[in-house]
Amino acid sequence: MEETKGHIHPLSRTMDEIVRIFAELGFEVALGPEIETEHYNFDALNVPKNHPARDMQDTFWIKGVKETVLRTHTSPMQVRFMETHEPPFRVVVPGKVFRYEATDTTHETQFHQVEGLVLGEGITLANLKWTLETFFKKLFGNDVKMRMRPSFFPFVEPGVEIDISCFFCAGAGCGVCKRSGWIEVMGAGMVHPNVLLAGGIDPRKYSGFAFGMGVDRLVMTKYGIEDVRLLYAGDLRLVDQF
Numbered sequence: 001m002e003e004t005k006g007h008i009h010p011l012s013r014t015m016d017e018i019v020r021i022f023a024e025l026g027f028e029v030a031l032g033p034e035i036e037t038e039h040y041n042f043d044a045l046n047v048p049k050n051h052p053a054r055d056m057q058d059t060f061w062i063k064g065v066k067e068t069v070l071r072t073h074t075s076p077m078q079v080r081f082m083e084t085h086e087p088p089f090r091v092v093v094p095g096k097v098f099r100y101e102a103t104d105t106t107h108e109t110q111f112h113q114v115e116g117l118v119l120g121e122g123i124t125l126a127n128l129k130w131t132l133e134t135f136f137k138k139l140f141g142n143d144v145k146m147r148m149r150p151s152f153f154p155f156v157e158p159g160v161e162i163d164i165s166c167f168f169c170a171g172a173g174c175g176v177c178k179r180s181g182w183i184e185v186m187g188a189g190m191v192h193p194n195v196l197l198a199g200g201i202d203p204r205k206y207s208g209f210a211f212g213m214g215v216d217r218l219v220m221t222k223y224g225i226e227d228v229r230l231l232y233a234g235d236l237r238l239v240d241q242f
């Protein structure tokens with residue numbers, strides 16, 4: 001009888017690795033509910049009612065249950081964690097998120113994120129930069145470069161988009177990075193005072209940073225998987241390769 005062996009799915013493997021690195025950096029791990037209230041998913045995160053961001057996110061609303069959604073990001077746990085913990089703290093939240101959109105090679109209705117939140121006295125953008133640079137060096141090796149670009153998300157101010165140097169061409173430009181030499185990997189920023197207030201934290205005393213990382217694209221790029229739907233198809237021919 002032929003011997004068969006189990007394999008760890010590349011998504012699970014990458015999620016585990018990301019969480020392990022943040023644990024080394026002193027982060028604790030928390031999990032949040034996948035069915036979330038409109039309050040935690042949008043309102044508490046400073047997304048105004050009727051703000052286009054609520055449409056942009058193309059949300060699954062739960063039928064028959066008022067103001068309830070499948071969470072569109074792992075960010076709701078920021079406020080849930082603030083409500084139950086006293087700063088200083090460092091936490092990462094790995095998990096599934098959901099968007100109501102047409103599926104194709106780069107879009108699925110379900111995907112994975114790792115959220116991070118650091119709160120304390122005197123936390124600045126410099127702490128964010130050091131933490132994420134250290135994380136990417138541990139994940140991809142010391143040669144990886146990181147850059148921050150100004151961006152906007154309602155729950156941070158200022159907000160930044162984080163790129164890392166392409167690990168296929170080391171920044172020279174290739175098909176994977178669309179000749180730019182950079183790969184976009186996460187959104188981040190300093191936690192907006194309104195979000196701190198929503199979590200019962202005094203913004204005059206505490207500051208902090210947050211980041212949200214899309215894991216699926218990272219896995220696809222790292223393992224050369226060209227269709228995101230393959231990650232969820234349950235086809236053992238994919239998993240057996242790893």
Ligand SMILES: [Zn+2]
Nearest residue numbers: 166169174177
């Ligand atoms: Zn490249």
